[in-house]
Every structure is written in C-alpha cells, then in structure tokens.
Amino acid sequence: MATFSERPHRPTDPVVAAMRAIERADFLPEALRDQAHQDHPLPLADGSTNSQPSTVRRMLQALDVRPGHRVLDIGSGSGWTSALLGQLTGPGGEVLGLDLTDFLVGFARTALSGYDLPWVRVDLATPDVLGTPGRTWDRILVSADGGQIPTELVSQLDDGGRMVIPAAGRMAVVTRAGQEVRTEHLPGQWAFVRLR
Template sequence: MADKFLPPDRVAGAFRAHPRAGFLRRAERRRAAHDGPLSIGHAQTNSQPRTVEAMLRLLDVRPGQRVLDVGAGSGWTTALLAHLVGPAGRVLGVELEPELVRFGQKNLAATRQPWARIIEARPGVLGDDREAPYDRILVSAEPARLPTELVAQLSDEGVMVIPVAGTMLRVTNPGAVVTEHGRYRFVPLRD
C-alpha cells in the first residue's frame, strides 16, 4: 500500500523547500519546529506538520496536476502543493477570511511559484467550482459531513483528503470511494 502514495523524498523535499517559519506570524516563528498547530489569527491555525505530511502522502500529488487547497490560511499548504505539482501544474488556494487571504498571498509570493495562487472564497460556496474539475483537493478544515459539492469538483480520477467529523478521509473517483485514515482535530469548515 505504501508504494501507492508519494515516496518520502518528494514530500520531505517540499517541506525543506518551504519551511513552516515563513508562513507564521512573526510572534510564532520561534515555535515553527513545534509539532502542533500554531495560531495565524482569526481563530485559524497553521496545521501540525506531522498532520500536513500525512495528508500530503494520502493525497498523492503528481507533477502537472491541478490542485484545490481549501482553507489555504497562511499559504503553507498551497506552497507545498505547488512544489509537488511543479511549474506544469496549477494550485488554487481558497480562504474565507480576507486578512488571511492577504497574509497567505504574501507568503506564497515569496516562494516564487507563479503556478499557485490564493483567492478569497465566495461566501456560501465550498471550493471553487469555476475552475473544476481538480485532480486533487486538500481540505484543511473540518466539516460535520462529507461535502458533496467538493466531491463534485473532483476529476474522474481525482483524490480528495478531508477531515470529516474527526476522521481523516481519502475520497477517490470514480465512484467517490471513501477510506478512513485516523482521527484528527481541525478548525471547523465554514462556507
């Protein structure tokens, strides 16, 4: 089963290329090595590195893919995803909180990966159906149920990784096949 997902060197390379400290508020940067969530303001967090790593491995991002990053926050996961897809791919991060959109955009711009961007989420809309379908969708906030509107944004062979009601799910197409991958806690997903 392990060979179905990204080898450790690709994910580790993304982490080395885009250290967490560059995506934290100045007051939190000294704690960047802490393996736990850190506040980025507005009741949002920069996720625990071990959790982000596990999610990226489950997501199995490939060069050249189109990826949606829901709950982009500080831009860290968007930058990691951009590294994994490379210049032939595209990453769209969506974030609901306007100040975090600006913070994430600034942080992402510093990584010099113009094939990735962060936009403000439209209220009442999960993801961004205007640019669907996506090969991969990463969700860094927790809904109470699996959002069918995000499943609908997956390509025919797409994969989504999302924490739902405390359980990390990997959803694969065709057929929206769901597998469970441990218990996690995230901030609530708002639309």
C-alpha cells in the first residue's frame, strides 16, 4: 500500500476551497441555516432561491475565475455566489453582484459584512437593463435563465472573457477571443428562476 508521500499530489480545487471558506449558512435566512449542507436549492424571497451547492460548484468551476479577475455576478441573490467569487479573485480582483430585489441586496450586504472582502459589493440592478452596459468583465456569472444567451451580456465580456449562463434549461459556457465568440454546454438539464 502506498504511503501518503508516494501518492500523486493533487492540488486543491480553488472552488472547493472557496466553498469551505465561505459558509452557505451565513447567506441563508436564519430559519433555513440548519439546511445549509443539504444539496438542494433553498427559498429566499420573491421566488428567488439560494442554488444547490453542487450546481454552484459546477458553474464556478466552468467559469474558471483567477486571482485579479473582474467578475460580474448577475442574480446574486443572498450574496453567497458573490462572496465565493470574491474568495476566488482575491483582493486584486473586483466582484459586482446585481439583483433586482431590494430585500436580497440588503440581505447580501449584511451577510458580506461578516467577511473581509472589501473588493466585493452587491448593488440593486436596474430593471430592464442587463449587466453594466459600456463596461466589460473578465468573467460573468448568471444565475437565472433568460431562455437564450443575451447579446447585451456577450458584449460585456472582455477579450479572453468567459460567461456561464443557463439558457433554456442548458448551461452555456461562452468565451470571447477578440471578435470570436464560442459557446459550449455543460452536460445535463438545469433549472433556474427566470432572468429579468
């Protein structure tokens, strides 16, 4: 039998490490915190949910966030994904979470205040405006299904940028290289609340 030192070294998955550092329970209503370790979505407000951990993990792994990245988090909900993204970007990065629900923006800001992540903020989204027109990002995470991949968000990807977005029950991974935009899909069917 191989000893520990003889086993091949496997670096820690940064997404798994971030999910260990940022407690899901801190981003849930108090009545649901005892369910934080269950792998299913949990209700928040106005039909929004806190996505199941395995879904969040797969989306963040596909997003491939690196230290120093500027990341837009659309449908940030209670702020859990924004905090995870902030853990992945580190202090050299920037994370902007956007949500349409006043209550959730306030909830997210309160939850984030328990972590030392000053480069992460959550703002109220402008109705009928997707993302931040006129600004580009290294990564965009979308946690709501708009039925298709919005061109408004593709245009907000920087050169070399990547977006993970559910569209019509499929999980799209959109990448930009110069003017070329490629779309691939993760396997499986995905259920999310509606975008907009």
